[in-house]
Amino acid sequence: MTPPLRVGVLGCADIALRRMLPALAAAPTAELAAVASRDPAKARQAAAPYGCRAVHGYRALLDDDTVDAVYIPLPAALHAPWTEAALTAGKHVLAEKPLSTDAATTARLTDLARDRGRVLMENVMFVHHGLHRAVRDLVADGAIGELRSFHAAFCVPRRDPGDIRLRADLGGGALADTGVYPLRAALHHLGTGLRAVGAALTHPHDGDPTAAPVETSGSALLTTPEGVTAHLAFGLDHAYLNRYELHGSHGRLTVDRAFTPPADHEPVIHLETPERGRALRVPAEDQVANTVAAFTAAVRNGTPPDPVTLVQATLLDELRAAAGTPTAPAGRAAYSNSGGMP
Numbered sequence: 001m002t003p004p005l006r007v008g009v010l011g012c013a014d015i016a017l018r019r020m021l022p023a024l025a026a027a028p029t030a031e032l033a034a035v036a037s038r039d040p041a042k043a044r045q046a047a048a049p050y051g052c053r054a055v056h057g058y059r060a061l062l063d064d065d066t067v068d069a070v071y072i073p074l075p076a077a078l079h080a081p082w083t084e085a086a087l088t089a090g091k092h093v094l095a096e097k098p099l100s101t102d103a104a105t106t107a108r109l110t111d112l113a114r115d116r117g118r119v120l121m122e123n124v125m126f127v128h129h130g131l132h133r134a135v136r137d138l139v140a141d142g143a144i145g146e147l148r149s150f151h152a153a154f155c156v157p158r159r160d161p162g163d164i165r166l167r168a169d170l171g172g173g174a175l176a177d178t179g180v181y182p183l184r185a186a187l188h189h190l191g192t193g194l195r196a197v198g199a200a201l202t203h204p205h206d207g208d209p210t211a212a213p214v215e216t217s218g219s220a221l222l223t224t225p226e227g228v229t230a231h232l233a234f235g236l237d238h239a240y241l242n243r244y245e246l247h248g249s250h251g252r253l254t255v256d257r258a259f260t261p262p263a264d265h266e267p268v269i270h271l272e273t274p275e276r277g278r279a280l281r282v283p284a285e286d287q288v289a290n291t292v293a294a295f296t297a298a299v300r301n302g303t304p305p306d307p308v309t310l311v312q313a314t315l316l317d318e319l320r321a322a323a324g325t326p327t328a329p330a331g332r333a334a335y336s337n338s339g340g341m342p
Helices: 014-026 040-050 058-062 076-088 103-116 130-140 180-190 287-301 307-322 332-337
Strands: 005-010 030-037 053-056 069-072 092-096 120-123 147-155 195-202 217-223 229-235 241-248 252-256 268-272 277-281
Touching: 005 014, 005 058, 005 287, 014 030, 014 040, 014 069, 014 287, 030 040, 030 058, 030 287, 040 053, 053 058, 058 076, 069 076, 076 092, 076 103, 092 287, 103 120, 103 307, 120 287, 130 180, 130 241, 130 252, 130 268, 147 180, 180 229, 180 241, 180 307, 195 307, 217 307
Parallel strands: 005 030, 005 069, 030 053, 069 092, 092 120, 147 229
Antiparallel strands: 147 241, 195 217, 217 229, 241 252, 252 268, 268 277
């Protein structure tokens, strides 16, 4: 039998503590081996419920030969340097989204993973839920006729002023945080031929020095070569919204709680046509557990990096450019302020 993949975690971010550590500890194909932090007390506190090792410092974890792979839930600007360090150290990597703050860096990291024969996977969990396969099957079967447009939104309430997602030096901003969800959903349902047509990003700090120095909301328009459009909305200062719709020549499919359904939630696909409306229930699934299973399977099978990751990064760059916000990787100050360059 194949032994479990021994995974170490770089950092004690909220998503790691709430979602990924429990999933890694429960997975039959993985072993939660260690949790690393710049703060030894934080590492001990995070590791204690699982009986795994607490490690002082990220580099010390990468130097540990008993760890096969790492999960990186650090701020966005730190994903790239620590992913590069982990791949160079011979580790497989599951990194939070976005993998980096620009497409050129994402391309370099995927090339490095291929050259080193390591698995590199961006942690986009919702694509591992069977809900979205069911939606694709309905569209492919002609349930709404010919597909005309895709509409998706992921918006969350206002963040605390000190939230890392509002820090430009750590790669924050609505596009990279909540915008990745509707964009990835568009790629999932419309394919990788999407191109950016236009975008608007709202920067509340214009004229207000006390406001967040990043965009807190935005919208985007993309299109496929065949003319199917994708209308996306995202934000960090909104009433909560988490859904997508596919409009066709003969009907519409709508999915609520599309991106972050709880493990016990039975999603509902609302299908509306001129003849009738139906609510189609989909079995509950734990997309976090599914993601861990997908990562360990990729390591077992030697799966190369998903090309969608680079397409997504390229489109994020294009959307920033369309909105008049040039792409600029976060400064080195972000790295030194968060534990130092690897």
